[in-house]
Amino acid sequence: MPHDGDSMQARYLKAVATSEQLPSPVASEFGFVGRSNCGKSSLINGLLNSKLARTSAMPGRTQMIHYFELQIDTETSFFLVDLPGYGFNKTPKNLQKTWDLLIKDFLERVCVREVFFLHDIRRPLDDVDLCLLEDLLEVKKVSLVLTKIDKFSVQQQKQYVAAIQGALGSLLSDVTLHTVSNLHKTGVAELRTYLQHQVHHEG
Numbered sequence: 001m002p003h004d005g006d007s008m009q010a011r012y013l014k015a016v017a018t019s020e021q022l023p024s025p026v027a028s029e030f031g032f033v034g035r036s037n038c039g040k041s042s043l044i045n046g047l048l049n050s051k052l053a054r055t056s057a058m059p060g061r062t063q064m065i066h067y068f069e070l071q072i073d074t075e076t077s078f079f080l081v082d083l084p085g086y087g088f089n090k091t092p093k094n095l096q097k098t099w100d101l102l103i104k105d106f107l108e109r110v111c112v113r114e115v116f117f118l119h120d121i122r123r124p125l126d127d128v129d130l131c132l133l134e135d136l137l138e139v140k141k142v143s144l145v146l147t148k149i150d151k152f153s154v155q156q157q158k159q160y161v162a163a164i165q166g167a168l169g170s171l172l173s174d175v176t177l178h179t180v181s182n183l184h185k186t187g188v189a190e191l192r193t194y195l196q197h198q199v200h201h202e203g
């Protein structure tokens with residue numbers, strides 16, 4: 001059942017710049033990845049029902065891993081992890097390397113239950129996106145979250161979702177597809193319920 005947010009508690013845990021700073025694994029963690037500007041931090045705020053994650057119209061805003069804790073009830077608490085966006089060319093090469101290593105170490109954590117691959121519904125999935133998706137699927141369960149659906153009418157959304165499903169090809173059956181608008185809060189409560197379900201159920 002979707003929550004109205006009244007009983008939830010959200011908390012910013014920490015920023016992580018190197019693998020050594022990753023917190024000890026005490027609860028389920030969910031990673032949020034995707035191109036810069038696709039709406040990762042915004043959706044995390046929507047799920048937390050807070051403004052704890054910093055968002056920006058300028059790509060590359062989130063440059064470290066940020067851990068947020070969401071306590072839904074006395075039995076359910078988990079971490080939403082905001083990962084740096086990719087496809088941001090202005091980042092110095094050596095910094096990009098450090099980020100890649102950090103993300104790799106993050107993905108190896110057993111406590112990371114699933115990765116949410118966020119993608120702006122207006123953009124076609126290109127080879128870089130598909131490569132990353134394949135890499136993620138090798139190590140984790142993956143949900144593909146199409147963001148900013150408020151940009152389209154319901155009819156257009158259907159067409160764009162169908163195009164993305166086509167681009168996924170054989171990967172389609174390996175991912176769980178979600179559509180959201182954080183602006184209109186469409187699909188956000190459902191995604192929170194999905195997260196809660198993953199915490200309580202294996203697989």
Ligand SMILES: Nc1nc2c(ncn2[C@@H]2O[C@H](COP(=O)(O)OP(=O)(O)OP(=O)(O)O)[C@@H](O)[C@H]2O)c(=O)[nH]1
Nearest residue numbers: 036037038039040041042056060061062085182183
């Ligand atoms: N129309 C619309 N705009 C959105 C939505 N979610 C986010 N945005 C806008 O998209 C821009 C980027 O959002 P962020 O949440 O900062 O994106 P990000 O993926 O965290 O970006 P980086 O941290 O740079 O990787 C901001 O201008 C947001 O206001 C949405 O649901 N609808």
Ligand SMILES: [Mg+2]
Nearest residue numbers: 040041061062
């Ligand atoms: Mg961000």
